[in-house]
Amino acid sequence: MKIPLDRKSREPIYLQIKDKISRLIKSGALQPEERLPSIRSLAQILQVNKLTILEAYSILQADGIIFSRQGSGYFVNKSNMNLTTSTNMKSTFAPAQNVIISESAGNSFFDIHMSAVQAQINERIINFSYGLPRPPQDMALIGRRTITNSIDSLFAYDIPHGQASLRRQVAQLLVQQGLEITADNLIITSGCQQAISLTMQYFLQKDDWVIVESPTYHGAISILENIGARIIGIPMNAEGMNLELLEKYLKSHRPKLIYTISTQHNPTGIATSQSHRKQLLELAEKYQCPILEDNAYEGLNFEPVPPPIKALDKQDLVTYAGTFSKTLIPGLRVGYMVVTGRHYQPLVERKLMDDVHTSTISQAIVSEYLSSGHYRRHRKKLQTENLLCRNLMLQAMEKYFPQEAKWTVPNGGLFLWVQLPDNIDISEIRQQAIKEKVLFASGSAFFPDKQGYPAMRLSFSNTSESEIDLGISILGKLLKKCIYTGCDNYLNQQLLI
Numbered sequence: 191m192k193i194p195l196d197r198k199s200r201e202p203i204y205l206q207i208k209d210k211i212s213r214l215i216k217s218g219a220l221q222p223e224e225r226l227p228s229i230r231s232l233a234q235i236l237q238v239n240k241l242t243i244l245e246a247y248s249i250l251q252a253d254g255i256i257f258s259r260q261g262s263g264y265f266v267n268k269s270n271m272n273l274t275t276s277t278n279m280k281s282t283f284a285p286a287q288n289v290i291i292s293e294s295a296g297n298s299f300f301d302i303h304m305s306a307v308q309a310q311i312n313e314r315i316i317n318f319s320y321g322l323p324r325p326p327q328d329m330a331l332i333g334r335r336t337i338t339n340s341i342d343s344l345f346a347y348d349i350p351h352g353q354a355s356l357r358r359q360v361a362q363l364l365v366q367q368g369l370e371i372t373a374d375n376l377i378i379t380s381g382c383q384q385a386i387s388l389t390m391q392y393f394l395q396k397d398d399w400v401i402v403e404s405p406t407y408h409g410a411i412s413i414l415e416n417i418g419a420r421i422i423g424i425p426m427n428a429e430g431m432n433l434e435l436l437e438k439y440l441k442s443h444r445p446k447l448i449y450t451i452s453t454q455h456n457p458t459g460i461a462t463s464q465s466h467r468k469q470l471l472e473l474a475e476k477y478q479c480p481i482l483e484d485n486a487y488e489g490l491n492f493e494p495v496p497p498p499i500k501a502l503d504k505q506d507l508v509t510y511a512g513t514f515s516k517t518l519i520p521g522l523r524v525g526y527m528v529v530t531g532r533h534y535q536p537l538v539e540r541k542l543m544d545d546v547h548t549s550t551i552s553q554a555i556v557s558e559y560l561s562s563g564h565y566r567r568h569r570k571k572l573q574t575e576n577l578l579c580r581n582l583m584l585q586a587m588e589k590y591f592p593q594e595a596k597w598t599v600p601n602g603g604l605f606l607w608v609q610l611p612d613n614i615d616i617s618e619i620r621q622q623a624i625k626e627k628v629l630f631a632s633g634s635a636f637f638p639d640k641q642g643y644p645a646m647r648l649s650f651s652n653t654s655e656s657e658i659d660l661g662i663s664i665l666g667k668l669l670k671k672c673i674y675t676g677c678d679n680y681l682n683q684q685l686l687i
């Protein structure tokens with residue numbers, strides 16, 4: 191096997207080897223089930239230490255690209271050929287492109303959060319409402335070990351920036367995604383929610399215009415409403431935010447912030463292309479409008495995604511927010527923000543004023559988990575499980591949903607988005623579904639005016655295979671009844687969970 195190495199490059203040798211082998215496999219030069227050279231022979235051929243090869247093979251194995259057979263060595267994985275092709279279903283999502291200028295306020299973030307948390311304790315409910323990861327099996331053990339080994343400093347006050355060791359670990363993860371940053375550009379936050387809140391409160395004042403995707407994450411809409419900002423919802427199509435409309439409103443309204451979820455957007459699951467990211471940043475530069483890039487679903491993609499917008503940012507216009515809520519456990523409340531340039535210090539000071547610092551114990555548990563070396567493998571496992579569940583959900587929707595329903599086919603994340611005909615009363619469907627023990631998030635919560643078009647967000651991450659089929663068949667039956675015989679036929683009943 192020929193692997194040219196650049197020994198002067200800043201990229202470590204083991205990563206160069208890993209990348210080259212990965213490319214050989216993806217190009218078909220190495221076939222499924224083909225045996226890779228042994229660690230010892232490849233180390234000899236490349237004139238490197240055996241540990242370097244072991245490191246490269248371990249990453250390829252964790253990524254599911256190769257597998258090991260005890261006593262026989264390493265082989266190319268059979269299922270390596272793009273798992274997403276296991277379903278040929280294409281997205282038919284193509285909503286009307288209406289900009290929403292928000293007038294009304296409401297409380298749907300609170301309502302959805304409360305009903306989803308309550309549904310967690312109601313085991314009989316099929317919960318398509320909430321996006322939660324399956325926690326790593328060793329998390330409880332790691333939590334206990336962290337607390338047992340905790341030094342006294344973990345129980346004292348800490349700096350608002352976050353623990354230096356955790357910031358270094360997060361910086362390493364982000365550098366791998368293409369961000370040119372160090373630990374000094376990071377602030378550890380109490381979840382991504384706090385990163386969004388701090389950033390929005392920093393850039394916006396009452397009555398300022400702000401641009402969001404429409405639909406968008408309802409937790410961000412709530413913060414904007416609380417600030418008293420005036421929200422412009424730029425419609426999402428299958429490619430992401432409509433950039434022509436974005437430019438129109440950047441020119442006419444001179445907003446003070448663009449809030450975007452570039453990768454595995456909540457609620458649609460869409461990830462934008464490299465060129466969409468580039469154009470969005472160019473528009474922000476042209477009109478000197480800061481961007482808040484929320485990447486809460488980072489690392490949950492089934493296929494490679496382009497580097498975040500922050501990786502292209504040369505003018506310190508982009509604040510980047512991420513979290514461990516979607517890949518580890520949300521209850522720890524550990525997120526982070528990347529801030530480069532002059533905005534860093536004021537944002538650290540705001541963090542101090544907000545809650546002094548993120549829980550030291552939570553930070554230490556996440557740090558301990560990251561140093562255990564299992565994080566990459568755990569994310570790979572989540573991706574594989576989520577992909578399977580996404581495919582099952584899509585297949586069930588093909589089988590049970592009316593043809594009038596259109597949906598996105600996300601290449602990662604936890605949700606898909608279903609666009610329904612205009613005459614559907616989605617709150618009625620939701621109430622009927624709850625009576626039949628199925629919970630989903632009503633699309634209206636994700637639009638700045640709390641209406642938008644009739645839609646539902648379905649999470650494919652929380653339910654078993656049989657629940658997916660049963661839950662989708664119930665929803666399909668309700669939708670068909672509503673479309674073909676009219677939603678008025680339903681009895682109006684109170685939401686009871």
Ligand SMILES: Cc1ncc(COP(=O)(O)O)c(C=O)c1O
Binds near residue numbers: 321380382451514
């Ligand atoms: C897009 C998006 N951003 C932020 C958050 C909040 O994440 P965290 O639990 O880290 O506060 C969520 C949670 O659902 C989300 O979907």
